[in-house]
């Protein structure tokens with residue numbers, strides 16, 4: 259059995275408060291953290307490959323470090339290059355049958371991507387695994403993972419009649435399935451594909467609405483027999499080991515969104531965002547901001563390990579409210595909290611629908627976005643599957659709370675930049691989950707210091 263890993267940087271969960279003051283000008287260049295979704299997949303898939311991979315610009319937040327800890331606990335050798343945190347990883351793949359039983363419970367912390375992707379991987383391994391997470395993750399739905407994996411023959415159970423983590427997995431033999439995803443979830447799709455690599459027979463997945471496709475792109479790059487046609491994916495089990503891929507992870511468009519929107523809604527701003535991932539399954543936020551009237555330019559488009567990236571320039575703009583719903587929702591689901599801030603300053607109403615998934619994220623983001631932005635003076639009417647934001651009302655700084663949700667903490671910081679007076683954000687340490695350098699980067703583009 260592999261020894262539980264030690265030696266990764268540990269984070270303080272001490273309550274942290276940040277105060278944001280409006281600043282006269284926003285200007286500068288933003289270098290983003292690596293994309294979180296791509297980083298999880300690069301670590302997991304290279305762990306299964308034969309050979310060594312070097313991953314540069316690996317996402318530095320707690321979520322991806324939780325994935326590394328779990329993989330190390332499963333016997334994968336992962337080391338960092340140099341002393342700069344986990345910016346560059348060297349992963350020595352174990353090959354497709356090299357994972358080992360962990361000696362302890364695996365901890366996904368706050369990361370549903372870690373839990374769901376590893377859930378899919380571990381049902382096909384010949385050993386027992388138990389995987390848990392923090393309070394928020396233990397309250398997020400896992401039935402959506404357990405049900406399709408059981409159709410593949412998996413022995414997987416969860417708390418609350420198979421609804422929640424901790425999950426118990428007795429890995430074993432699996433069979434491929436032909437399955438229509440009932441919700442557009444890339445985590446569930448990826449979990450089934452990971453299980454499918456170890457199943458007997460073909461796995462076919464049909465999506466009614468497509469979700470982010472990083473797993474499909476990376477599996478193809480690594481030599482898996484995967485074909486995508488329209489909204490269907492067909493995967494054959496591994497007959498040859500995956501080939502490791504070196505990559506420089508593109509910047510995370512979900513992290514870019516805070517600076518895009520800050521630059522667009524601030525009355526005096528110009529921000530350049532470098533090397534940002536622009537995979538079309540992720541760029542819903544760009545399409546919506548352009549449709550709202552944003553001055554936003556995409557320059558220098560290129561490809562890196564099968565993923566498109568570019569530089570993005572934004573300037574102060576006059577926005578008009580818009581209706582957002584339907585197929586675009588999975589392409590911007592994580593950006594909706596900060597899009598709501600843009601809606602607060604836009605002319606007219608912004609209506610968000612078909613986004614009921616927001617209720618089962620790190621917090622109930624319909625409730626928390628509406629309540630915290632309302633404290634700042636916004637008028638937001640929550641809907642069962644979205645919200646109506648009445649734009650054009652001035653915001654005034656006051657005390658708000660992140661609800662331990664990283665995306666809410668950063669969205670409130672953007673709101674604080676245009677609110678009158680001081681905005682104090684409680685539990686601001688939540689940003690550690692995806693963007694540990696967020697406050698520093700924000701400081702670098704403001705001419706007056708947030709404290």
Ligand code: S3P
Pocket residue numbers: 294295296371442443444445446448469470591592615
């Ligand atoms: C992710 C998929 C999305 C997204 C999450 C990351 C991924 O979740 O909200 O932040 O990396 O696969 P769902 O699969 O639940 O839609």
